[in-house]
Amino acid sequence: MDIFVQQILNGLVLGSIYALIALGYTMVYGIMGLINFAHGEVVMFGAMVTISVINGLVGAGVSLPGPVLVVIGLLVAVPACMLLGYTIERIAYRPLRGAPRLAPLITAIGLSIVLQQTAILIWGRNYIPFPPILNHDVLNIFGASITKLQVVIIVMCQVIMIGLLLMVEKTRLGRAMRATSQNPAVAGLMGVNVNNIISATFVLGSGLGAIAGVMVATNYDQAHYYMGYMIGMKAFTAAVLGGIGNLGGAVAGGLLLGIIESLGAGYIGDLTGGFLGSNYQDIFAFMVLILVLIFRPSGLLGEKMADRA
Amino acid sequence: MTMATTTRKKLSWFLLCAVLLAVLPFMVGHVLGNSWVRIVDFTLLYIMLALGLNIVVGFAGLLDMGFIAFYAVGAYTYALLSSPHFGLHLPFYVSIPLGAIFAACFGLMLGTPVLRLKGDYLAIVTLGFGEIIRIFMNNLNAPVNITNGPQGINLIDPIQIGGVSLGESLHVLGLTFPSVYLYYYLFLVLSVLVVIMGMRLQHSRIGRAWVALREDDIAAASMGINIRNIKLLAFALGALSGGVAGGLFASFQGFVSPESFGLMESIMILAMVVLGGMGHIPGVVLGAIVLTIAPEILRDVIGPLQMETFGRMIVDPENARQLLFGLALVVMMLVRPAGMWPSRRRAAEFTDAKRDAAQKG
Numbered sequence: 001m002d003i004f005v006q007q008i009l010n011g012l013v014l015g016s017i018y019a020l021i022a023l024g025y026t027m028v029y030g031i032m033g034l035i036n037f038a039h040g041e042v043v044m045f046g047a048m049v050t051i052s053v054i055n056g057l058v059g060a061g062v063s064l065p066g067p068v069l070v071v072i073g074l075l076v077a078v079p080a081c082m083l084l085g086y087t088i089e090r091i092a093y094r095p096l097r098g099a100p101r102l103a104p105l106i107t108a109i110g111l112s113i114v115l116q117q118t119a120i121l122i123w124g125r126n127y128i129p130f131p132p133i134l135n136h137d138v139l140n141i142f143g144a145s146i147t148k149l150q151v152v153i154i155v156m157c158q159v160i161m162i163g164l165l166l167m168v169e170k171t172r173l174g175r176a177m178r179a180t181s182q183n184p185a186v187a188g189l190m191g192v193n194v195n196n197i198i199s200a201t202f203v204l205g206s207g208l209g210a211i212a213g214v215m216v217a218t219n220y221d222q223a224h225y226y227m228g229y230m231i232g233m234k235a236f237t238a239a240v241l242g243g244i245g246n247l248g249g250a251v252a253g254g255l256l257l258g259i260i261e262s263l264g265a266g267y268i269g270d271l272t273g274g275f276l277g278s279n280y281q282d283i284f285a286f287m288v289l290i291l292v293l294i295f296r297p298s299g300l301l302g303e304k305m306a307d308r309a
Numbered sequence: 310m311t312m313a314t315t316t317r318k319k320l321s322w323f324l325l326c327a328v329l330l331a332v333l334p335f336m337v338g339h340v341l342g343n344s345w346v347r348i349v350d351f352t353l354l355y356i357m358l359a360l361g362l363n364i365v366v367g368f369a370g371l372l373d374m375g376f377i378a379f380y381a382v383g384a385y386t387y388a389l390l391s392s393p394h395f396g397l398h399l400p401f402y403v404s405i406p407l408g409a410i411f412a413a414c415f416g417l418m419l420g421t422p423v424l425r426l427k428g429d430y431l432a433i434v435t436l437g438f439g440e441i442i443r444i445f446m447n448n449l450n451a452p453v454n455i456t457n458g459p460q461g462i463n464l465i466d467p468i469q470i471g472g473v474s475l476g477e478s479l480h481v482l483g484l485t486f487p488s489v490y491l492y493y494y495l496f497l498v499l500s501v502l503v504v505i506m507g508m509r510l511q512h513s514r515i516g517r518a519w520v521a522l523r524e525d526d527i528a529a530a531s532m533g534i535n536i537r538n539i540k541l542l543a544f545a546l547g548a549l550s551g552g553v554a555g556g557l558f559a560s561f562q563g564f565v566s567p568e569s570f571g572l573m574e575s576i577m578i579l580a581m582v583v584l585g586g587m588g589h590i591p592g593v594v595l596g597a598i599v600l601t602i603a604p605e606i607l608r609d610v611i612g613p614l615q616m617e618t619f620g621r622m623i624v625d626p627e628n629a630r631q632l633l634f635g636l637a638l639v640v641m642m643l644v645r646p647a648g649m650w651p652s653r654r655r656a657a658e659f660t661d662a663k664r665d666a667a668q669k670g
Binding site for chain 1: 372422423425426428429430432433434436437438440441444448451452453572576579580583587624625628631632634635636637638639641642643646658659
């Protein structure tokens with residue numbers, strides 16, 4: 001039972017992060033009908049930039065409490081990633097709007113490679129440890145343990161996601177985004193500047209990605225130039241699981257996927273009599289992805305049967 | 310010009326090409342050294358792979374990003390059946406066909422669940438499939454050691470044809486054929502076979518059905534084409550070529566490990582097809598040649614060039630190579646989305662799509 005609670009807690013932490021990244025995928029998909037393949041790289045850059053900023057501050061002898069340093073790092077990383085997201089849209093997607101679907105996919109893959117290699121140029125090929133500035137005190141809940149940091153991650157994710165949902169539902173920008181996702185041409189006729197809305201979507205998604213990247217780095221205590229790929233794949237799975245294009249779905253899908261993955265990794269050994277171990281953790285996301293696409297391609301909360309799927 | 314002279318002209322071109330291809334390893338080996346003959350061998354392997362993927366992506370228009378999985382299945386089948394790992398030393402004419410059949414079965418296994426998927430979704434699922442295969446190869450060393458995990462399988466048997474091992478030099482008629490030359494001829498023959506298979510398929514009833522499927526699946530279905538079977542056939546035939554190439558790779562290399570079958574390899578092969586000209590066999594062959602040779606040339610050029618201009622290494626050559634590859638993908642898609650050498654039909658499809666989109670606004 002302790003293992004069960006423990007795995008649920010781990011799953012919630014992971015799932016909150018997946019959800020945050022999945023929002024980036026799902027917003028872009030909702031508006032353009034395309035998967036932003038380079039989103040994982042934005043997440044990676046968010047983590048890397050933050051670590052660099054913190055290391056720079058600590059190296060310069062600035063003595064501030066850990067959380068303040070992280071916030072300063074985020075204040076640099078989030079705008080940087082927003083700029084990155086904007087650039088990705090301008091280079092890889094805007095010139096190819098209306099081209100066959102394969103073309104933007106290939107440009108996005110190309111950009112992913114360029115971004116990864118740029119990260120190697122800047123930060124090298126090795127794992128970069130997260131500076132030891134955060135408190136790793138452990139809380140006990142029902143016999144399972146969770147760090148205070150993880151609690152903060154979960155709470156922050158929920159706050160950010162609620163904020164985003166409110167923004168999309170209540171503000172003028174949100175309404176323009178919804179209109180564009182329903183029909184860009186008509187939205188344009190109603191006076192929405194579609195190009196700006198698409199850029200805004202990329203910028204917002206990238207900002208969320210940057211925050212998620214920092215959370216991944218604090219949770220695993222390290223960052224790596226290749227980290228964006230796997231986490232991006234999983235977040236995309238979460239978006240599909242919840243129903244791609246649906247913001248609430250991305251959140252639900254993220255949390256659910258996190259929990260499935262942790263429970264799977266925790267119990268796969270027992271279930272297969274020790275034949276498969278927790279080193280197969282990464283398989284669950286892909287299995288879930290394939291199963292969802294076979295049995296319910298519209299996802300858990302998706303209403304229309306997307307003909308793309 | 311009469312028919313007879315055209316035919317004669319074609320025949321003389323054909324003979325010229327045949328002679329050139331026959332002496333190519335000697336020329337390359339003499340001028341650039343045998344390591345370059347090895348690169349030529351790999352080019353032929355990649356041509357086979359790219360042509361296999363071309364059936365799926367180019368002909369049928371199904372975006373497969375996990376193609377390397379079939380290559381891996383072919384390679385591991387050969388490695389397990391013809392190496393000291395299990396003590397089985399089956400001859401190549403058993404293990405390569407078995408690998409190809411296994412790969413085709415995996416193709417069907419992948420194809421069946423994704424029948425309803427298109428475009429980006431299909432790309433992601435096939436990518437996931439490739440990853441699953443790789444994760445299994447990496448981890449199936451415990452509790453029963455099947456794949457030997459990340460260390461891979463070593464000492465794989467070279468191919469033996471009629472008592473001649475392709476792993477050793479052969480002396481005939483006063484000429485010496487090193488192992489890489491022998492593999493060259495084998496790969497050349499098989500590549501030509503794959504090219505012929507592709508051309509025959511393209512102009513067959515099946516090939517036309519694939520074109521119909523690619524351009525408009527609903528219209529194709531309403532013309533009486535069985536979409537399900539034709540899609541599965543594309544996956545299976547593509548996988549089959551991948552499996553054969555995999556078996557050849559294992560015997561040629563003598564060693565396989567999961568590292569050779571990563572996502573980057575899948576992307577590389579997809580890039581050969583896309584940058585060459587999807588669905589156009591000469592274009593795909595060109596794509597495979599350029600994308601195999603160019604990185605090798607860059608490897609020799611980038612380092613010395615930096616030393617000369619800056620006096621020190623600023624960018625690690627491997628790093629610079631990958632950067633250029635990524636940039637090439639982006640630039641090519643922006644400038645020539647139909648590829649370097651597209652077929653006329655495919656180029657027309659691209660302009661059509663653009664015009665349709667422009668009309669929709």
